[in-house]
Each structure stands twice: as C-alpha cells, then as structure tokens.
Amino acid sequence: MTSHLRIACSRHNLQQVRDFVRSFLMAGHRNDVIVNQVVLAVDEVVANFIIHANGEDANQFLDLMLALTEHRLDIEIEDQGHTIFIPSSVAPNPDMREYIRQGRRGGMGMALVSRIMDQVEFFERDAHTVCHLSKTLG
Template sequence: MAFSFPMQDRIRISCSRQNLQQVRDFVRGFLLEAKRNDLQVNQVVLAVDEVVANFIIHANNEDASQFLDLLLVLAGPRLDIEIEDHGNTLFLPPGKAPNPDLRAYIQQGRKGGMGMALVSRIMDQVEFFERNSHTVCHLSKVLT
C-alpha cells in the first residue's frame, strides 16, 4: 500500500492590498502543482482571496506593519487552509454567513457584503476562532 505525505506550504504577507495578487498566485500554484482541476483551483483562490482581503481591509485597516500567515495542507482529497492574523484586534465574524437574495441585491444596486456568503458556498467548512490572542480562519474543502 502506497503512503503519501501531505503536501503543504506556507506564506507570510504584510496587510496591504498589494499582496493579494501574491496570495492568489501562491494558492493557484500550490493547487496546480497538486494537479487539481481549474474550476476547483479558481474557486479556492476566490475564497482565500476574499478572506485575506477581509483581514487586510476590515481587521487591519490596511496597516502594512501587520501581517498574515497562510498555511495550505493537502492530504489526499482534503484541502485545509489556515489564515492567521497577527493584528492587535480579534476579528471574529458571525459563524454562518447569511445567504443573501442575489436578485434583491442587484435590484437595490448594493455592493459589498457578499464575500463571506460566497466563501461559505465554495468551501465545505469555514470557521473563525481565537488562538494565542490571534484570529484564525480555517477553511476546508474536499477536492475531487
């Protein structure tokens, strides 16, 4: 029986929007190296991008002196992602994002507020918790 070790990689970025492309490239490269299909790669990249952008903009006010750590672990079909915020404040959004009415959003001309609902649809599990006085977001998804 063949045993394969989990594949993993990590990256640290400062809390600047300019680093979002680096995060997208990092996640895309990791998943393509693992030979995952383009649709799932794009979905996961979108979900991670949204969470990281929320940490940068809402939790850290784009303070480039603060930083985030991202850890990607792929064990068989299961992908686990941890995004840890090293900022001074805890950023713990409500557990389950609401499932907004997209038609009403469009009719009202609203912008924003859809990100975490999208992340919840893409990923199998989304949770925020505190570890060592830092906010951590854990995302997981079984990839086919």
C-alpha cells in the same frame, strides 16, 4: 503537501496570495475550476483581514498555511495583529435578485466563500484571529 506564506497587510499583496494558492493547487494536479474557486475564496478572506481587521496596516502580518492530502484541502489564515476579528455571521444567505434590484454593492464575499468551501470557521488562538477553510476534493 504543505506550504506557508507570510504577507504584510497591504492590498498590494493580494496578487501574491492568489499566485501562491494557485501554484500550490496546480502542483497537486487539481482542475482549473476548483483551483479558481479556492483562489477566490482565499482572496476574499485575506482581503477582509487586510481591510477590516488590520486597516491596511503594512506593519501587521498574515500567515497562510495550506495543507493538501489526497482528498482534502485545509487552509488557515492567521492574523498577527492585536484585534480579534471574528465575524458575527460568517455566511448570510441573501436573496441575490433582491440584492441586485436594490443596487447594493459589497458584503457578499463571505456568502460566496461559504458556498465554495465545505467549512468556514473563525476562532481565536493565542490572542490572534484564525480562519480555517476546508474543502473535500474529488
């Protein structure tokens, strides 16, 4: 089972992305915990693309592709912009207690994505940035 969605790079489209991922996974009869975790991970990556890679330029687009086999979920998020956005460190593993003690905010999203998904990979394809996420489902 596969599905595709194209959105403009606007925060206003994040709800559409969450609904798209949730509907796709629920059609595959996945449990609510897994569905909510994957929705959160995809939302974080898409938000990073929208905000950091495209400066919320609604003239730019992102393509999302979801593929579900019996036990594996693969997701690709492709940036259609002209700026290559490849984070230097995909998943820092911060000391959460220290992070909270310092009162810091933000910067934890990709660490969370890496904990939820089995594989998180950013790469360049045809002068576009692609994030590939995968998870083995029970």
